[in-house]
Amino acid sequence: MSLKIIVLAKQVPDTRNVGKDAMKADGTVNRAALPAIFNPEDLNALEQALRLKDAHPGTTVTLLTMGPGRAAEIIREGLYRGADGGYLLTDRAFAGADTLATSYALSMAIRKIAAYDLIICGRQAIDGDTAQVGPQVAEKLGLSQITYTEAVLKVENGTITAKRRLERGVEIVETKLPTLITVNGSAPDCRPRNARYVQKYKHAKTVTEKQEADADYTHLFSHRPYLNLQEWSVADVKADVVQCGLSGSPTKVKKIENIVFHAKESKTMAPTDNAIDELMKELITNHTIG
């Protein structure tokens, strides 16, 4: 069966490569100093979607992302890897959203897309680490959900079977479509960008980008419709502006602290099998390992 898949993806600051100037003096993230990247687990999610597309001819993969104008890059990155299209939710009114407001906005956009069998998203984003958005979107849409997915094992007769990676083991579960799944970082890495797709989609732009861009390749947009990336505002997805952005976000950050780790204590041990054995026991007892 062919599937209609929506992949939720987020552009995040690359917190894995934090330099000296990653934090501002007031304790907030200095986004300018961190490159903006495709959230890693969302790439794992995209790979799951593309594998389903490989296995089920006729399947379409559509990206949905919310963010500032430059987040259009996420849609292009998806297209470069084999996605079929995408939507950028962008509006000043979306700014400052916590997970509740974000999942509300995304769910409204998904309602507008309307036709879908499966929504796939990464488990969590590396800037917030909440793992809440996926489950909240499922709730708002009244869908079942499979979290911590490591592999989609099969999709047939309107049912999906997936392997979940849990702290102390794995679980194989199945549910009826449509559903939402969140994908773990332990799932296979996303495939590289494809040379043909990169050349095909490199000029793809949103309306806003087209207005900013130098007029070089504008003549292409009329007869190559796939180069026009869709941008949606609050009004486009018929969202209630109060439930969006800062006003829709009950989460308030009380305080952010800069924590610097120091090596606190050291322990000298004899280079004997016995001493190593003792150390192992100690580490297991205090749950450092095991």
Place this chain on the structure above:
Amino acid sequence: MANYFIDTQIYKHHLHHPLMKRIVELKERNYADKDVFDYAPIDFEDAMDSYEKVLEIVGEICAEIIAPNAEGVDHEGPTVSNGRVAYASGTQQNLDAVRKAGLMGIAMPRRYGGLNFPIVPYIMAADMVSRADASFENLWGLQDCAETLYEFGNEDQRQRYIPRVCAGETMSMDLTEPDAGSDLQSVMLKATYSETDGCWYLNGVKRFITNGDADIHLVLARSEEGTRDARGLSMFIYDKRNGGVNVRRIENKMGIKGSPTCELVYKNAKAELCGDRKLGLIKYVMALMNGARLGIMAQAVGLSEAAYREGYAYAQERKQFGKAIIEFPAVYEMLALMRAKADASRAMLYETARFVDIYKALEDISKERKLTPEERQEMKKYSRIADAYTPMGKGMTTEYANQNAFDAIQIHGGSGFVKDYTCERLYRDARITNIYEGTTQLQVVAAIRHVTTGTYLAQIREYEAMDYKPELEDLKQKLTGMTALYETIVSTVTETKDNEYIDFHARRMVEAAAHCILGYLLLQDAGKDMSYRRSAEVYVGYGQAEVNKIHSYITHFDREDLAYFKAE
């Protein structure tokens, strides 16, 4: 994300050479493909941008997948069972990545599913792949064989086979046999035409076949019964789907261990003729080998770069006598020379690739329409110079790759001799580059006529006539002096009209020409970007000393002394 293309400025430097404008113009034919293929470029800038974007993909795959897999691939290696080869797991991952990224059939026309890239960006990808894992370049680089299929196969064969290569199937060129290595005219693999089945059958044994369990093989075989020379050989296409060829064993090699080198047994293997009978070796294999030699040059350049980087990193980190060893003249001299040899090799590689690009594109156009007299002239010129540069470049770059790998170990000291550091793999991998696709000695045989007929000198004169920055004038003076010495060397040897004596000094003469050419190429690089001045200065100083040495040896050589060298 680590990325070889982005972390090394020199790739862009070579990609944006002024000659690229002409190359892309010839290759894209007024950008006609843009109305047929959604990934074809609109104009020159768009094409160049596409090359960069695709090379970024290659750079990322090299740094993030191929290089991290290289050590495991070297240890694990391929295996053979029941006549079939299984790649090392890392090799398989690499192949999956380049297939998914659409990096097979890069230089093939779009109508067969290729990217229609010129040779320059294709070779640049090969350069990076080799830097990551030279053994993987052997498998990935065999997509070159599609070029031969494209050039000499008929339209039906092109349509059946090239799209499969572009979609990721691998190729091999089955040339050598137990008794036919460098001397390919002794090939005995038998091709028999069956009138009843209307096809050819191959029987016999091939040896030292890289990627011998490939999906599609180009095979050199004896189609003319009773012949013993090159004129009895034809080229065939063997499709693994038809069966009939089994891998008897794979060689246990010193280096490039990830690349399976196979002994193949053909038992009534169904095959089809590619091109005309009797032209197999004389025409097709010669063309195939020229392409393959360019690939080996890229492999050598990638290895030289990797060796330099390993040596440099270790010299900075290793402290002895209270300081980093890079601060000692004996060490920094080695590193500077390694850098200069890597840069010179790369300059030679891309200059050769540009020449090949122009004449091949014109040759391809000539299949569609008659070339203008100017175009014919242009094709002839570049074809000749490519023919001269390919063996010289293959010889020089592969010897330098060996020297750089050798010095990288030297810098590591005892640590370089144990298997914990990458440099020992580079050393083993580099060792084959100056042997296969024609040893350096055979490259000299191909290059020497361009010494005696003056192809190299004419090209040096062209370089001499270019404008250089005033601050590079001293270097140019040195090069002018080296060229004068080269001329003396050549006339001293050739005026004897003694062929054995000329052969005896052939390598020295080719190398003297090469030092002048490489020096000029680095001078041009420095002219465009002063960050290459160091390498230009170091290389020209080195090359000048080498040419002086050759000059001294030859002018003091007594022809009678040749007798002392002959084997008893």
